[in-house]
Amino acid sequence: xxxxxxxxxxxxIAALIRTRDWRGTPLGPVSGWPERLxxxxxxxxxxxxxxxxxxxxxxILLYNDGYAVVCGQRHPATLGGSLRDAWPExxxxxxxxxxxxxxxxxxxxxNVSFLLERDGGPRESWFDLYYGPVRGADxxxxxxxxxxxxxxxxxxxxxxxxxxxxxxxxxxxRHQALTAATSDVIYSMCADWSEMRPVDGRGFIKDMAAxxxxxxxxxxxxxxxxxxxxAIDRAIATRSAFELEHRVLRVDGSIGWTLSRAxxxxxxxxxxxxxxxxxxxxxxxxxxxxxxxxxDRRKDEFLAMLxxxxxxxxxxxxxxxxxxxxxxLDADRVRTTSQIIGRQVTHMTELIDDLLDVSRVTRGLxxxxxxALDVKDIVRDAVxxxxxxVAARGHTLALDLAPGATLVPGDGKRLVQVVxxxxxxxxxxxREGGTIRVTATAxxxxxxxxxxxxxxxxxxxxxxxxxxLFVQAERTxxxxxxxxxxxxxxxxxxxxxxxxxxxxxxxxxxxxxTFSVRLPRLAGGVAQADPQAxxxxxxxxxxxxxxxxxxADAADMLAMLLEAAGHRVSVEHEPRRALERARAExxxxxxxxxxxxxxxxxxxxxxxxxxxATAGALLVATTGYGQDSDRRRSLAAGFDxxxxxxxxxxxxxxxxxxxxxx
Numbered sequence: 001x002x003x004x005x006x007x008x009x010x011x012x013i014a015a016l017i018r019t020r021d022w023r024g025t026p027l028g029p030v031s032g033w034p035e036r037l038x039x040x041x042x043x044x045x046x047x048x049x050x051x052x053x054x055x056x057x058x059x060i061l062l063y064n065d066g067y068a069v070v071c072g073q074r075h076p077a078t079l080g081g082s083l084r085d086a087w088p089e090x091x092x093x094x095x096x097x098x099x100x101x102x103x104x105x106x107x108x109x110x111n112v113s114f115l116l117e118r119d120g121g122p123r124e125s126w127f128d129l130y131y132g133p134v135r136g137a138d139x140x141x142x143x144x145x146x147x148x149x150x151x152x153x154x155x156x157x158x159x160x161x162x163x164x165x166x167x168x169x170x171x172x173x174r175h176q177a178l179t180a181a182t183s184d185v186i187y188s189m190c191a192d193w194s195e196m197r198p199v200d201g202r203g204f205i206k207d208m209a210a211x212x213x214x215x216x217x218x219x220x221x222x223x224x225x226x227x228x229x230x231a232i233d234r235a236i237a238t239r240s241a242f243e244l245e246h247r248v249l250r251v252d253g254s255i256g257w258t259l260s261r262a263x264x265x266x267x268x269x270x271x272x273x274x275x276x277x278x279x280x281x282x283x284x285x286x287x288x289x290x291x292x293x294x295x296d297r298r299k300d301e302f303l304a305m306l307x308x309x310x311x312x313x314x315x316x317x318x319x320x321x322x323x324x325x326x327x328x329l330d331a332d333r334v335r336t337t338s339q340i341i342g343r344q345v346t347h348m349t350e351l352i353d354d355l356l357d358v359s360r361v362t363r364g365l366x367x368x369x370x371x372a373l374d375v376k377d378i379v380r381d382a383v384x385x386x387x388x389x390v391a392a393r394g395h396t397l398a399l400d401l402a403p404g405a406t407l408v409p410g411d412g413k414r415l416v417q418v419v420x421x422x423x424x425x426x427x428x429x430x431r432e433g434g435t436i437r438v439t440a441t442a443x444x445x446x447x448x449x450x451x452x453x454x455x456x457x458x459x460x461x462x463x464x465x466x467x468x469l470f471v472q473a474e475r476t477x478x479x480x481x482x483x484x485x486x487x488x489x490x491x492x493x494x495x496x497x498x499x500x501x502x503x504x505x506x507x508x509x510x511x512x513x514t515f516s517v518r519l520p521r522l523a524g525g526v527a528q529a530d531p532q533a534x535x536x537x538x539x540x541x542x543x544x545x546x547x548x549x550x551x552a553d554a555a556d557m558l559a560m561l562l563e564a565a566g567h568r569v570s571v572e573h574e575p576r577r578a579l580e581r582a583r584a585e586x587x588x589x590x591x592x593x594x595x596x597x598x599x600x601x602x603x604x605x606x607x608x609x610x611x612x613a614t615a616g617a618l619l620v621a622t623t624g625y626g627q628d629s630d631r632r633r634s635l636a637a638g639f640d641x642x643x644x645x646x647x648x649x650x651x652x653x654x655x656x657x658x659x660x661x662x
Contacts, residue, residue, distance in 0.1 A: 005018075005636060006018070006030070006038065007038075007041055007042055007045055008042065008602075008633045008636065009042065009045035009046055010629075011045065011064070011065045012065055012068065013045060013063065013064055013065050013068060013079070014045050016076060016079065017030070017041070017062075017079075020079075020080070022080065025060075025080040025081075026056070026058065026060050026080070026082070027055070027060055027080060034136065034137055035137065035599065035603070036135075036136050036137045036142070037055060037136075037143075039598075039599075039600070039603075040053050040134060040143070040145070041053065041062055043145075044062070044063065044064050044145065045064050047064055047066070047147075048066070049066055049147055049149065050063075050064065050066035050067040050069065050070050050147065050148045050149060050150070051063065051064050051066065051067060051145065051146065051147050051148070052064075052067045052145075052146045052148065053134075053143055053144070053145055053146075054083055054098060054101075054143055054144040054145075054146060055142065055143040056142065056143065057098075057102065058082040058083070058084070059082055059083030059084070059094070059098045059143075059144070060080065060081070060082060060083075061078050061079060061080065061081055061082070061083060061086050062079065062080070063078075063079065067148060070127075070148055070150050071086070072118055072119070073118070073119075074086060074087075083095075083098060087114075087116070089114065089115065089116060089117060090114045090116065093112075093114070097131055097144075098144060101131045101132070101133045101141075101144040102133060102141050102143075102144065103133075103141070104133050104141055105133065106130075106131065106132050106133070107129070107130070107131040108129070108130050108131075109127075109128070109129040109130075110128045110129075111126055111128065111151070111155070112126065112127050112128075112129055113125065113126045113127075113155075114127070123152075124152075125150065125152045126150070126151045126152050126154075126155040127148055127149060127150050127151060127152075128148075128149040128151055129146065129147070129148055129149075130146070130147040131144050131145070131146050131147075132144065132145050185278065185279040185280075186276075186277070186278055187276070187277050187278075187279065188274055188275065188276050188277075189262070189274060189275040189276075189277070190274055190275075191236075191271070191272045191273060191274060191275070192236060193232055193236060193275065196215055216228055216229060216232075218249075219248055219249045220246060220247065220248055220249070221247050221248075221249070221255060224246050224247050227244075227246065228244065228246050231244045235262070235264075236272075239264050239266075239272055240264075241261070241262070241263045241264075242260065242261065242262040242263075242275070242277065243259070243260070243261045243262075244259075244260050245257060245258070245259050245260075245282065245286075246258060246260065250281070250283075256281060256283035257281070257282045257283045257285075257286040258279050258280065258281055258282060258283075259279070259280045259282045260277060260278075260279045261277055261278050261279075261280075262275045262276065262277030262278075263275065263276060263277070313344035313345070313348045314344075314348075316340050316341075316344050317340075317341055317344050317345070320337045320338075320340050320341045321341075323337055324337060345646055349646055356626065367628070368410065368411040368414060368497060368498070369411050369412075369413075370409050370410055370411060371409070371410075371411075371412065372407050372408075372409060372522055373407065373408055373409070373410055373412050373415065374405060374406060374407055375401075375402075375406040375407075375408055375440050375442075375447050375449060375519070376401045376402075376406060376440060377412075378412065378415045378416055378419055378449075379399065379401060379419055379438055379440055379449060381412075381416045381420075382416050382418075382419035382420040382423055383397065383399070383423065383438070385416070385420045385423075386420055386423040386424050386427055389424060389427045389428070390423075390427050390436070393427055393430070393432045393433075393434075394432045394433045395427060395430060395432075395433065395434050395435065395436055396433075396434070396435045396436070397435075397436050397437075397438070398435065398436070398437045398438070399437075399438050399439075400437065400438070400439040400440070401438075401439070401440045402440050402441050402442045402447075406440060406442045406447045406521070407447075407521065407522040408447050408498075408519045408520065408521060408522055409498075409520070409522050410498045410519065411498075414494050414497075414498075415494075415498070415519075417490075417494065418490075418491050418494050418495055418502075418517060419438075419449060419451075419517070421487040421488070421490060421491050422451045422487075422488075422491060422515045422517070423436070423438070423451055424487065425487060425488065425515070426451050426452075426453040426455065426513070426515070429453070429455045429456050429513070430453045430454065430455030430456070430512075431455060431456070434453060434454050434455055435453070435454050436451065436452070436453045437451075437452045437453075438450070438451050439452075442521060443521075444521070445520065445521055446500075446518050446519060446520060446521050447518070447519050447520075447521050448516055448517065448518045448519075449516070449517045449519075450514055450515070450516040450517075451514070451515050451516075452512065452513070452514040453512050453513055453514075454511075454512040455512055455513060456509065456510060457506045457507065457508055457509045457510050457511045457512050457513055458504075458506040458508075458509070458513055459506075459508065459509060460508075462506075463504055463505065463506055466488055466504050467488045467489055467491065467492040467502060467504070468489060488502075488504075488515075491515075491517070495517050495518075495519070498519055498520075499519070499520050500517060500518050500519040500520065501517075501518045502515070502516070502517050502518075503515070503516050503518075504516070542566050542567055542568060543567050543568070543587075543588045543589050543656060543659070543660065544567075544568050544570075544585060544586070544587045544588045544589070545562055545567050545568065545569045545570070545587055545588070545589045545590070545591065545656075546569075546570050546571075546572065546578065546581060546582055546585065546587040546589070546590045546591070547559050547562070547569060547570070547571045547572070547590075547591045548571075548572050548573075548575065548578040548590065548591070548592045548593060548596065548601070548604065549571075549573065549591075549592075549593040549596075549622070550573050550574070550593065550595070550596055550597055551593070552573060554593075554645075555571045555573060555593075556571065558591065558622070558647070559571050561649065565653065567656075570585060570587065574596075574597070574598070575596045575597075575598060575599040575600075575601075575603075575604045576598070576599065578590075578592075578604065579604070579607055579608070579611070582608060582611065582613060582614045582617075583611060583613050583614075586613040586614065587614065587617055588617055588618065588659070589617060589618040589619075589620065589656060589659060590605075590608060590614065590617055590618070590619050590620070591620045591622050592604055592605060592619065592620070592621060592622065592639075593621075593622055593623055594621055594623035594625055594630070594634065595623065595624070595625070601621060601623065601634070601637075602633060602634055602637035602639075603637070605619050605621070605634070605637045605638040605639050606637050606638055608638070609638040618640055618641075618655070618656070618659040619638055619639045619640050619641075620639065620640060620641045620642075620643060620652070620655060621634040621639045621641065621642045621643065622643050622645060622647060623642070623643075623644065623645060624644065624645045625644075626644035630642070640655075641655050643655075
């Protein structure tokens with residue numbers, strides 16, 4: 001393996017590991033690092049939180065980009081050095097921790113403070129820490145993985161808030177301090193709160209120069225009166241500080257929120273002489289809290305819906321599995337049962353693909369392959385995809401497409417996905433026997449595709465948030481249509497990536513809906529259709545195949561499928577046993593899971609490529625990891641193909657068939 005290609009992760013630390021000369025360090029050159037150490041380094045480099053690996057009894061430091069931020073100016077000198085040299089002022093803590101963890105113990109510490117040399121001088125810094133021992137290839141504890149979350153900013157902010165609160169409490173005990181305070185309204189009241197007057201003349205409520213109880217009646221909404229008056233009476237009776245969040249009528253006539261605080265001023269005789277208070281406008285904070293609650297509510301509904309949608313296909317799959325286990329089914333029933341399993345797996349795959357698509361788009365991980373495309377071709381491809389659903393529900397589908405070339409620059413696959421999502425939505429939410437009309441119009445600068453239905457329609461509030469993430473518009477009273485409510489969010493994101501806009505309208509419930517996509521028009525150019533992959537229908541010829549997967553059920557089922565196609569198949573669950581078997585049996589093709597124990601699939605592929613017996617074998621990654629970075633990593637490791645689980649059987653057959661000479 002070329003050490004210049006490892007580690008495979010991106011980021012500054014990975015690049016530094018690749019380029020640094022390690023020969024003079026305690027770890028020695030990278031080529032001599034144990035495989036276990038390399039695997040742990042890969043793990044910490046992929047971690048999204050600040051993580052360090054302390055290797056060996058001296059705690060040699062290797063870490064990721066997040067931990068480098070914690071190191072500050074100490075980085076990069078700390079990389080590859082000992083823990084004692086990296087943090088000498090904290091060695092009293094770290095040395096004990098390192099020894100304890102290398103003995104096999106875990107440690108968790110929250111809100112731990114250290115006086116560290118930072119930014120040219122000592123600074124008290126706070127951290128949440130987790131330490132866990134890790135074993136080497138020999139099974140003995142060889143190092144410690146440390147997760148280090150710095151909370152200095154949060155602690156200092158909380159200390160500042162506490163200091164401000166203490167300062168305000170001191171200020172409200174004296175008239176002079178109150179007049180210098182920076183809160184919105186400062187006021188004083190007599191002992192029984194029957195009179196109130198402003199101290200500094202500022203205010204967001206209308207008239208503070210009024211009797212207190214009258215002020216409550218005039219400027220607090222009626223439904224708040226009992227609560228506010230009860231709190232005032234309680235404070236007077238107990239002579240304790242008054243603090244209450246409540247709604248109030250503001251100067252502009254709107255209803256807002258205020259935080260009212262008041263403290264009693266006690267005279268020499270021990271009696272309350274007067275009260276001084278501060279009222280702060282907290283309307284914006286309360287609105288933000290309400291918005292957050294609504295977002296959390298929608299997210300909870302989405303998660304409940306996700307659980308529902310995933311359980312639904314699991315029920316027939318489980319029943320089908322139980323039937324197959326009885327061994328009393330004839331060939332027709334076995335075929336029907338397997339078809340049911342296939343349909344439900346396809347349904348679950350589509351749900352998961354929707355989730356992954358939304359995740360990738362919202363994080364900006366989608367790369368568009370732009371070509372000149374005719375919108376009419378996009379619409380026809382989308383109609384072809386949803387035709388089975390339209391036919392099953394007995395809908396009439398009408399097309400009204402602008403004549404001539406209506407070219408747009410875009411990614412054909414993604415634009416077909418946009419239109420098919422909208423059509424699928426229309427078909428689901430239109431009662432059986434309804435009408436769906438697709439129109440494509442063009443002006444000098446834009447092309448617009450609209451999908452109108454005469455379905456159940458939408459209320460104005462649903463229209464306003466139809467394209468939102470985690471929004472499921474229940475336009476019917478049941479959940480028979482299914483889905484996660486992600487399709488329209490994906491439509492909006494993909495259209496915006498193409499420089500366009502997505503919109504919707506509905507006259508109301510029962511009056512149908514119209515969804516429109518507006519895309520920039522391409523003035524010239526020739527539309528380029530995506531090539532269609534045609535799978536050969538020939539019977540597969542026999543191959544020697546090695547299946548490697550630590551999931552025994554997945555490996556056995558794949559082996560049975562390949563054996564049914566006539567291939568000779570061996571199965572291994574551990575990568576080192578797979579290597580031994582490959583040397584002995586010289587397989588022509590290896591189907592390898594990436595997430596294997598001890599040695600991952602990428603490393604196993606590299607080892608197989610280095611073996612004379614398998615140097616020219618077909619290597620296919622079969623994995624649940626489907627990101628572009630995962631594909632690049634597997635191809636760099638020596639795989640010929642990267643297939644994402646659940647496998648597309650026809651695609652796998654085509655790959656195997658193409659690998660057979662002659």
